[in-house]
Amino acid sequence: MFLLLLKSLFGLQQGKPYVFDRVLPPNTTQEQVYNACAKQIVKDVLEGYNGTIFAYGQTSSGKTHTMEGKLHDPQLMGIIPRIAHDIFDHIYSMDENLEFHIKVNAGCMECSSCFPSFFLVSKTNLAVHEDKNRVPYVKGCTERFVSSPEEVLDVIDEGKANRHVAVTNMNEHSSRSHSIFLINIKQENVETEKKLSGKLYLVDLAGSEKVSKTGAEGAVLDEAKNINKSLSALGNVISALAEGTKTHVPYRDSKMTRILQDSLGGNCRTTIVICCSPSIFNEAETKSTLMFGQRAKTIKNTVSVNLELTAEEWKKKYEKEKDKNKSLKNVIQHLELELNRWRNGEAVPEDEQISAKDQKNLEPCDNTPIIDNITPVVASISTEEKQKYDEEIASLYRQLDDKDDEINQQSQLAEKLKQQMLDQEELLASTRRDYEKIQEELTRLQIENEAAKDEVKEVLQALEELAVNYDQKSQEVEDKTRANEQLADELAQKSTVLSATQRELGQLQELSNHQKKRATEILNLLLKDLGEIGGIIGTNDVKTVTDVNGVIEEEFTMARLYISKMKSEVKSLVNRSKQLESAQIDSNRKMNASERELAACQLLISQHEAKIKSLTDYMQNMEQKRRQLEESQDSLNEELAKLRAQGTVLDKEKEHLTRLQDAEEMKKALEQQMESHREAHQKQLSRLRDEIEEKQKTIDEIRDMNQKLQLEQEKLSADYDKLKIEDQEREMKLEKELQTLHNLRKLFVQDLTTRVKKVRMHSCHPTYCNPPVHIITKWDLFFNIKSNSMKTIGFGEGGVTTVYLKGYSFALLKP
Structure with a gap:
């Protein structure tokens, strides 16, 4: 249990x-x-x-x-x-x-x-x-x-x-x-x-x-x-x-x-x-x-x-089993008699039938011999026979052990042989499966080979087209490069001209500032002199005609000299300013043209870069396809190596060997063809890579030159803006100075008019007691607003001298 x-x-x-x-x-x-x-x-x-x-x-x-x-x-x-x-x-x-x-x-x-x-x-x-x-x-x-x-x-x-x-x-x-x-x-x-x-x-x-x-x-x-x-x-x-x-x-x-x-x-x-x-x-x-x-x-x-019996116990057990055997034999004899009566057609009453209870009380039949009576009594066994039986039993046990060892060895050998047979069957089945797989793989490889041939042809055609397109694009890039170099040269010349113009403009601005300073000094001196003249007229008593005329003539001579000098300087400044303005307009026009040409060059460069990028992507795709072809070739080589390693097993089947040899020859042909295509493809790819590297270097140089030109253009633009701002500031400053001069002119005219009236009241000539407004005995000074320029006219008929100052005019009359 x-x-x-x-x-x-x-x-x-x-x-x-x-x-x-x-x-x-x-x-x-x-x-x-x-x-x-x-x-x-x-x-x-x-x-x-x-x-x-x-x-x-x-x-x-x-x-x-x-x-x-x-x-x-x-x-x-x-x-x-x-x-x-x-x-x-x-x-x-x-x-x-x-x-x-x-x-x-x-x-x-x-x-x-x-x-x-x-x-x-x-x-x-x-x-x-x-x-x-x-x-x-x-x-x-x-x-x-x-x-x-x-x-x-x-x-x-x-x-x-x-x-x-x-x-x-x-x-x-x-x-x-x-x-x-x-x-x-x-x-x-x-x-x-x-x-x-x-x-x-x-x-x-x-x-x-x-x-x-x-x-x-x-x-x-x-x-x-x-x-x-x-x-x-x-x-x-x-x-x-x-x-x-x-x-x-x-x-x-x-x-x-x-x-x-x-x-x-x-x-x-x-x-x-x-x-x-x-x-x-x-x-x-x-x-x-x-x-x-x-x-x-x-x-x-x-x-x-597990009990080991003694001799007496074995004897008692033997007697017991012997009695049991006798009783069982009696039962068998009575049952056989009953069975014979049934077979003979005799009906056996129930009281004569043997039941399980009556089996122990049965007596031996008279007509049936008892086996035990025939069986001789067991004789006693001698010591020698017992030793002999023991030796036979020991030898039988040794034989049994040897047979058992032999059976174990044969069993192990049978298991090993069975395992080897299973391994061989499995190897044969796997060989058949491998052969079928190889056939399928060979068919697939043939199909892939045809497809690869077509693909290689397409790739070669595409590479030829790519090479032609690449040559065309390379020529276009060279043309654009030369054009860009010409534009760069022109831009350098324009930059040189612009820098020279800027230097000249700076010199002119310095000269203009110097002239303005001198004009301001001359005007200040003129106003000072006029103020002194007015003071003399207003404060001094009427002197002799000869003295007054001499002094006034000297003063006006000096004023005339200063004014003529101012007129020539201002006129030269105005002409120079007009020339500078026209040169600046031309420079702006050329600068705008250069900017448009530069923008066109940049557009062409970006287009060429995009084309080069697309060509690079295409080359990368072709490189990936080449690598895929190489990987497929490597896998085919590995499969071919496997097929060669399995050649020892496939030698047992001649038909398989023949087909595998055909497959190997076809494989070699495919390898040679793929190797030739791969070498040609590799050479073409290496050549294209070299050309692409050269073009990439050229593009990098053009890009660097373009960046330098852009930097110079930005610098020139910044200088131009700065000069423009300075010019505007100077114009504003000049306008302010002219406004100040205009105010001073008004004050001067008012003061001079007042003083002239006072002179008229104190010095009236007898001959010209009732003169016209514009006639004075000695000198008559009057002003008229004529123009925004300054010029001097010499003594004309009647002894009239007219002087134009910016925004004013006055005349000196000699009697």
């Missing part, structure tokens, strides 16, 4: 119920686990029964912790060390007439191949055989007699030292092999000579793994595959035993199931500890583990005591 124990189920969602004998939560102590599932088995083993405890579950679910724990820690030690202590405690408390022989061995089953090797402390690969009772055992294993729990723990430590452990993403100390610890206990009663024997298998299985979660690689990945395969063999045995309808149970698929054959459906009391991970991350693995335990719970074992 099985006792299944669920050690650490936690956190699963509600769903399908699973029924087990005991459920232990994660906070269960090691002592509680031992008392629940292992303590009773120790008593059963000491009473002559076989027992097995093994832990099953996924990796990192606590199997090794449950079975071993910390061996030398009283609180955390697992089932195996507690059983060792418990066995000796029971032995010490039993009858003193009992003699015990305890042998132990610790072995590991490495999962590094399809047929795991079983080795003990010596790491020797051992074979599994069967004894005379067809119980599997490991031939040649080293068993050690122990007399204390400490010696048992030493053997366990040696076994753990030989167990391989690796690191995975789910377990830092993941066991890479199955651990099997066997305790063989034989006891004999010294007084009654009664012998009992019991075996206890303590198994720590390697955990099932999901590679996507453990992240196993390399040798660890191979071990994980073999672990899962070994556990799959265990699952197949459990399934076959659980169904109960299959006649064949695959114990021989794995050495582990072969060793545990008695524990699974045989003469053994077995406890399975189902270890589950408490994480919801492992829910699928936990459900699979629970399903395994559910199936295993339905297996039924037939348990019997």
Whole structure:
């Protein structure tokens, strides 16, 4: 009967119920686990029964912790060390007439191949055989007699030292092999000579793994595959035993199931500890583990005591079986008589028919001989015959072991041959698939080759057109470059002229300022002189005509000289200003023309840049296509290399070889053609790149020159604006000065008119007592507003002198 124990189920969602004998939560102590599932088995083993405890579950679910724990820690030690202590405690408390022989061995089953090797402390690969009772055992294993729990723990430590452990993403100390610890206990009663024997298998299985979660690689990945395969063999045995309808149970698929054959459906009391991970991350693995335990719970074992009988017990058993045989023969004889009567057509009454109750009270028939009477009495066997029989039995056992070894070797050889045949079939199938794929790929490559040829032709045509267009554009760029250079030269000349004009304008402005200063000084002197004349006229008494005429004539001569000089200077300034204005207008007109030409050049440059950009993009696209063609060529080369590597396999099929040779020749032709196209394409692309680099350098130079011209133009524009502003300021300043002179003229006219009136009142000549308004005896000074210019007219008829000052005119009359 099985006792299944669920050690650490936690956190699963509600769903399908699973029924087990005991459920232990994660906070269960090691002592509680031992008392629940292992303590009773120790008593059963000491009473002559076989027992097995093994832990099953996924990796990192606590199997090794449950079975071993910390061996030398009283609180955390697992089932195996507690059983060792418990066995000796029971032995010490039993009858003193009992003699015990305890042998132990610790072995590991490495999962590094399809047929795991079983080795003990010596790491020797051992074979599994069967004894005379067809119980599997490991031939040649080293068993050690122990007399204390400490010696048992030493053997366990040696076994753990030989167990391989690796690191995975789910377990830092993941066991890479199955651990099997066997305790063989034989006891004999010294007084009654009664012998009992019991075996206890303590198994720590390697955990099932999901590679996507453990992240196993390399040798660890191979071990994980073999672990899962070994556990799959265990699952197949459990399934076959659980169904109960299959006649064949695959114990021989794995050495582990072969060793545990008695524990699974045989003469053994077995406890399975189902270890589950408490994480919801492992829910699928936990459900699979629970399903395994559910199936295993339905297996039924037939348990019997391993008792070794004495000679008297064997004799009593023989007599008992002999009596039973006699009674059964009597029943057979009566039933045969009854059957004959029925066959002869005779009806047998119910009281004469044999029932189950009457079978024990039947007597032998008279007309039927009893076999036992014929059977001779068993004679006593001599010692020599017994030795002879023992030797024959030993030789037969040796032959049986040899045959078993031969069967194992033949089985392994058959499995290897079967695996090789499967590999060859798979290789043949893969070769056929590869051949079909190669045919399809060859067809596709032929189609792609034709398409590539067409595309290459189109690309070559496009490249030719591009080259022609590029030459045309290059010629246009050269023309525009020359035109731009001419414009740059003209702009430089215009800049030179403009700078010269600006220098001349500056000189003229300085000259104009100097002339204005001199005109201002002359006017100030003139006004001063006129003021003095008016003062003389208003303040002095009337002098003699000769003195007055002399003084006035001198003063007016000086004024006339100053005025004539001012007139010539102002006239030259006006002419120079007109020339400068006309030169500035011409410069502005030329500047505007240069700006328009520069804008046209910039537009042409931007157009050329756009065309060059489009050509560059097109060249990049062609480069990408070339790279794609090169990549396709590389892939074709790789596929060709693969085809060459598979040539050794394809040599077995002549038809395939011929087709592959054709494909290879076609491949070479395609490679040569693609290589020629690629070289031509590469040369043309390199030539176009060189030309594009040269044109790009030319464009960069033109762009730099254009930027310099733009900077010079901006500088000239700024200087022009500055000069224009200065000119406007000068005009405003001149207008202010003229306005000031106009005001002074008004004041001068008013003052002079007043003084002339006073002179008339004091000096009236007798001859001209009643003269006209414009006739004066000596000098008559009058003013008229004539024009905005200044000029001097010499003495004319009648002795009249007319002087025009800007905005005014006055006349001097000589009598």
